[in-house]
Amino acid sequence: MTANSDVNSTARLPYIGTLPGTAKARGGSLFQPRHDLWHLREGTHELKLNFYELPELEPEFKNAFKAALFWYAQNHSARHLGNLFYRSKTLFRFKRDATSEPVSEISDIDLLNYKSAIGEHRQWYLSGLSGFLQQWSRLGLTGISTSAVALLQQLRLKTNEKGAAIATMDPLNGPFSALELEALQTALNAAFARRNVDTEEYVLCWLLMMLGQRATQYAALKVCDIGVVHERDGSSTYSLRMPRAKTRDSNARGEFKDRVLTPEIGALVAKYAHAVRTRFVGLLDEPSDAPLFPGQKMDGAIVGFEYHQTSAQIRNKIIKVMRALEVISERTGDRIHIGPKRFRQTVGTRAAEEGHGELVIAELLDHSDTQSVGVYVRSTPAIVERIDxxxxxxxxxxxxxxxxxxxxxxxxxxxxxxxxxxxxxxxxxxxxxxxxxxxxxxxxxxxxxxxxxxxxxxxxxxxxxxxxxxxxxxxxxxxxxxxxxxxxxxxxxxxxxxxxxxxxxxxxxxxxxxxxxx
Structure with a gap:
């Protein structure tokens, strides 16, 4: 066999990617790409990818899948990486169940069958995967057929429908009504007075109700983000330097926006922050760098986030505290369904009710543009016209x-x-x-x-x-x-x-x- 034929023979072999033993993700955490369990920590977001949970995959296809994800681990956020993994898992499971065979390739027929199975309202499942599968192919990796790539380039898929819960004032997933929000606030105050809710939980829930930011933003807060200005007349002004924690940015504290707090809540937050700072004297060189809502020290966390809770832990804490209040909705007659996103939607809805435009609402909710806030202005729910x-x-x-x-x-x-x-x-x-x-x-x-x-x-x-x-x-x-x-x-x-x-x-x-x- 000639040298040229050797080269051509090698070129025809499927390329499944070369993975290092240890690598650093974009967010700074070290992980082992060759293993079947990836554990990444990026600021306040913790991600575990368990390849053992995947439907049966041919070894070469599985390695190529890992290699494609590895590229995203080094070039995109951990949150985006996790979304791609779980969306891919759903696609792989669909093909495995349809063929009863190990998955070795994704073809155009597979994609069309999947598109039909998930229905028109869930086309965004495939829309979210389209860019990943095309990048997988561009990397030269085996596993995605040429016909599948051609199909993805031609398909016009619907993206995730946003704002439906807001527009319809969905009583389970949409904004809270004014009465529901007031009932939650009253119940939270009563639970705090009875000491059924501790100060950390009380401060966290009130900041959520006031500001409507994402759980990852509260997880990224530090004691030093609390600002207090004492005025000459004896009053005080309180502010919060809120980390933007944008999804595409691996640095949760890369950008900030200042938020003014009411005097009552501001004074409570400042007092609470001082107590947290005192707890970290001797643990940190600068106690003011302590997280505002601290957790246990985490091994593998990037520098500066060792004691921070993850966004998932913050979200779970909010849900646990607010559900325990067992507040009844006047709309459903049942306990209010609790989700941190509902508080965020409520802030936007109330701003729209008060006559604020898209730019103001985008600023309040920390959106980079107004694409996602138009629904608040267009669908402002009416106040109850008459109560006799x-x-x-x-x-x-x-x-x-x-x-x-x-x-x-x-x-x-x-x-x-x-x-x-x-x-x-x-x-x-x-x-x-x-x-x-x-x-x-x-x-x-x-x-x-x-x-x-x-x-x-x-x-x-x-x-x-x-x-x-x-x-x-x-x-x-x-x-x-x-x-x-x-x-x-x-x-x-x-x-x-x-x-x-x-x-x-x-x-x-x-x-x-x-x-x-x-």
Whole structure:
């Protein structure tokens, strides 16, 4: 055999890629490409690719698949790499199940069959794989037929439909209603007061509800990102330097955007951050570099992220805390479905309701452009136009806005011997007579008695003038609706439902007493 024939013979052999024993991913973590378990850590994102879980693949095809993924590991984010792995796994499983044979190649027929099987609404499954399969072929790797590449170049596939849950106000996957969000906030405050929720969980959940950022952004926060400016008049301004943690960037803290916090939440976050910093004195050379939401020290984490929780851990913590509140939705009559993305959607929806345009909403949600925020402006859900007594009574059992404790008489109050615990409402009742009690020790700056009905320290009396309060609130709502300020008119909707619930509880209590005493 001549030298030329040797070369030609070698060229005809399928190229499956050459993998090193150890390599560094784009995010900086070391992994072993030849192994069947890849473990990569990129900032706050942890990725494990288990090739043992794949459908049966021919050895050469499997090695080529690894080589294609290896290129992405060195040139793209770990999150994108994970998406490609799992989308490919679905395609491979489909072919294996269809042929009952090990997978050795992906052809145009395989792709057409897969496209038909997943249906029109899931074409984005294949759309997400198209670029990967074409790059696989461009790398000269075996496994993707020439006809498959030609087909992918011709196909016009639909991308993932975005915004459907927002546009339809989906009660399971879309934005929360105003009443749902207020109920979650009230329940979270009550759980924190009872110490069922710790400070870290409380701060994390409130920052999520206020800012609506992604879980990976909260995971990337450090103590030094909290800013406090003390003004000459004695007040303080609080801000948060939020890492952008963009998907295509391997450095979760490569860019930042400043967010202003309300004084109440800002003061709490600053106090919490100081406590975290104190915990890391002696552990880090600069304790201010400690993560705002720290976890256990992670082996293999890149420098600066050793004590950071992963985005998955942050997401799971949010879901666990908020689900434990067991808040009922007035729309479904069941416990509110919790997902961090819903809080993000709610921030965008409320901004649209307040009249903000696409540029402002994109800034709030930290989008690089306005492509994904148009749905908020186009699909602004309407405020409930009318809440009268009948509607309030119907919604009250579902909303569960009342968080206090009904008592029979003033002497049953927690602070019955303290005259400052008495609540009066002369503007509503026309007298200075007390109508209820407060069980809280210390100063309260909220408007009485409207804010009281949704407070867990509130102790309404059985014979209190709650009907007068309800009548007043509904009349005030109608007045504001008449002048066209729907957003302001709806502010006290939660309080209206809480008063209605108190009225119902009073009626039930009276019925029980009547039945007991004949």
């Amino acid at each position: 007594r009948a509607v309030a009574m119907q919604l009250a059992p579902l909303a569960q806005a009342f968080a206090g404790k009904l008592i029979g008489v003033a002497t049953e109050a927690t602070r019955h011997d303290d005259p400052t615990s008495l609540i009066r409402a002369p503007a509503i009742t026309g007298t200075i007579d007390a109508i209820s009690s407060c069980g809280k020790h210390g100063f309260c700056g909220f408007l009485k008695p409207i804010a009281c009905y949704t407070c867990n320290s509130f102790e309404p009396w059985l014979d209190g003038p709650h009907e007068k309060v309800l009548t007043y609130l509904i009349a005030e709502r109608e007045r504001l609706m008449a002048v066209g300020d729907a957003r302001i008119a709806s502010i006290n909707d939660g309080a209206i439902l809480a008063v209605a619930e108190v009225i119902q509880r009073c009626e039930d209590s009276r019925d029980e007493r009547s039945a007991a005493y004949g």
